[in-house]
Amino acid sequence: MSRVGSAAGVVVPAGPTHARQSQAWAGSAQAPVLEAARLALARDLQLAFRKRGQLVQPLAFFAMVTMLFPLAISPELSRLREIAPGVLWAGALLASLLALEFLFRDDAYDGTLEQYALSGQSLTWLMFAKTAAH
């Protein structure tokens, strides 16, 4: 993975400047991609817990939808039992839509996505980590 390091390490005529260069660039070994993805995941989770509002809002919405349904339709138990799975899933879907907005917006604004794109790491893994945190 340490492309930079190895590219500089290939230098054959090890003159004084070359030796100095390869040493300098070797100091920054590219992190393994899974480690990078782990950090991206940890970062997003930590951010989510710092921003309580964004974390609580979809959950509160989900609770409200599920509570309002019996009030709106009928308190009859057999009927509720029938529609419960549908309500839960639809409620969860809508709640995750609420949080979807925050998934990439902040990162796009402050340039984090750019840094990911330029990190030389696999974007697939980084984005997988982000969506997993979501």
Next chain:
Amino acid sequence: MHDERLDVEDLHLWRGDHHVLRGVCFALCAGECLQVTGPNGSGKTSLLRTVCGLMYPEEGRVLWEGRDVRGDLRTFHCALTYLGHEPPLKAELSARENLRYWIGVRYRVGAAALEGALERVGASPWCDRLVRTLSAGQRRRVALAGLTLSMVPLWLLDEPTTNLDTEGQQLVGSLIAEQLARGGMVVAAVHHELPATVRDLRRLELAA
């Protein structure tokens, strides 16, 4: 050709009907710094973003070590660090956490190196405060700490001295000088001259 070398050939970039970059050419060898100047809106940021591959030019090529970077963007990205005019920091994380996540995604960085970088930019006293509570200059210093950890041949810096006090601007100067001394390259888009500590300075003036 193993020596690091950046060639930009005849870049043309359009944004809508505005011809932003009109045939920009330059070549940069190891140990050289290019200072890009020009009025607001003359395309300094666009030039940096085009060079690092975030924007695609309508015409022209960017060559790294003599090869078109579009053939192998990944190798090129591993060799560069781009610092935009907004530091990529999260307001809800502390300076130290920001640095750890931001740099950790790219490199293996030990805790000691992280502390050293924060110390270097004078961030040690306040590196555990949330970035939300930091001033613009302090944020810029955190971004510079990230730069000191980026041991890559090519630095692309957009307004590196903005919001910094005199001492901070000198710091940018010495960071660039160190990068050049170890055989690196720097392209910096600036409004004010870079500090005099930067030697081997080449200039590119973009017209409005």
